[in-house]
Amino acid sequence: MEFKDYYQTLGVEPTAGEAEIKSAYRRLARKYHPDVSKEADAEDRFKAVNEAYEALRDPEKRAAYDQLRARGYRPGQEYQPQDFGGRPGQGFDFEEVFGSTGGGAGFSDFFENLFGQRARGGGPGFGGQAPRGETRARLSVPLRAVYEGSTIRVTVNGRQLDVRVPKGIRPGQAIRLAGQGSGGGNLLLEVEYAADPQFxxxxxxxxxxxxxxxxxxxxxxxxxxxxxxxxxxxxxxxxxxxxxxxxxxxxxxxxxxxxxxxxxxxxxxxxxxxxxxxxxxxxxxxxxxxxx
Missing domain, CATH: 2.60.260.20 (Urease metallochaperone UreE, N-terminal domain)
Structure with missing residues (x-):
């Protein structure tokens, strides 16, 4: 799959701080928002900016990405995870689940390979197989779904599930899906808010x-x-x-x-x-x- 330079997408240096990355994201998201921009490739650029910010706004994700980038990969170059015995992000101790409200709003294969599957290995934290057969994961929820209390479609280990997001749910609260976890156990989704270009x-x-x-x-x-x-x-x-x-x-x-x-x-x-x-x-x- 093709390597993506998220710093280049946002137009910032790899040494950029959190405030600079957020400022660049907000500026570009406003510029390419499909409801505003008249450019032919606005929707694709908008998705690319969202993906780049999602990768760089979280210190753990950014560290994993920087580890891969430090190996000399450049935009357009083929990235082969098996060359290094797995993903550079294997230090994550949770399964990341990203939802969308439809319309092809998902992230690229590169992003999902780097961040979106269950990490191997042990260690404390929110992830893996919990006691009493519960599988735990983090769910990135759009703010509008939180505001409206709507259903979003998510992909978990290759399966698509429709998840009802309770109106006004807060970060850290969980949604339990009976029988949808490993071995027929429950799936417990810990909510976090997805980055939004306007709010x-x-x-x-x-x-x-x-x-x-x-x-x-x-x-x-x-x-x-x-x-x-x-x-x-x-x-x-x-x-x-x-x-x-x-x-x-x-x-x-x-x-x-x-x-x-x-x-x-x-x-x-x-x-x-x-x-x-x-x-x-x-x-x-x-x-x-x-x-x-």
Missing amino acids: EVDGSNVIHVLQVTPWQAALGATVSVPTLGGSVELKVPAGSEAGRKLRLRGRGLPGAQPGDQIVELEITAPRPETDAQRKAYEKLAKAFASQA
Whole structure:
């Protein structure tokens, strides 16, 4: 199978820190989101960016990937796990299960080979055969499935299973599937949230970074904002500055006390593409020359 350079996909150096990787992911995910981008290969690029971030955001996965990359593999080169007696990620002591809501949203064969099968060997942790015949695994769940309480299809050891995700389930909580584990035992899926290009999670709240133009921030505007439950209209107060946080109550994760959505403003200036737009920027520069 073909080796993938996840650092190259995100446009960062292998020495990049967590914050730089997250920033690159958010920028590229917004750029190639199928609902926004008009580029012909946007969906494929979007999937590639998601896969790269999923591999690099977790320290254990990143360490396993770096171990393989250090062997000199480069993009397009054939990767043969058996050359090294197995996957470089064999230090994992859990089975990783990745779900999708359909539409071919899975990861590549390279990713699944590196991270997606049961690790061999012992050691403590969440994995392998647990007492009383329970098989344990981690399930990466999309935020929208958590918000809606929907069914997702997952692949476990080559079998496809439909898993009902309880509305508002939290990371670390588990879903038990009777009789779906090894030897007919139960399968216990520990939930973690999948990376989302539009939202970050802070407890029961979700955070969305909203790009607004300088004039929208200065003069005020009503703009469309994505939420887990669909787009809503948000009023941006006049005189807003970059970093200002606006709250959409009850638009976070559901629960006994539903969370809110925090909208953080990011001011971006569109690139001038016509003479009229460039002249408009020149007039703006002159008008605010005294404040420069």
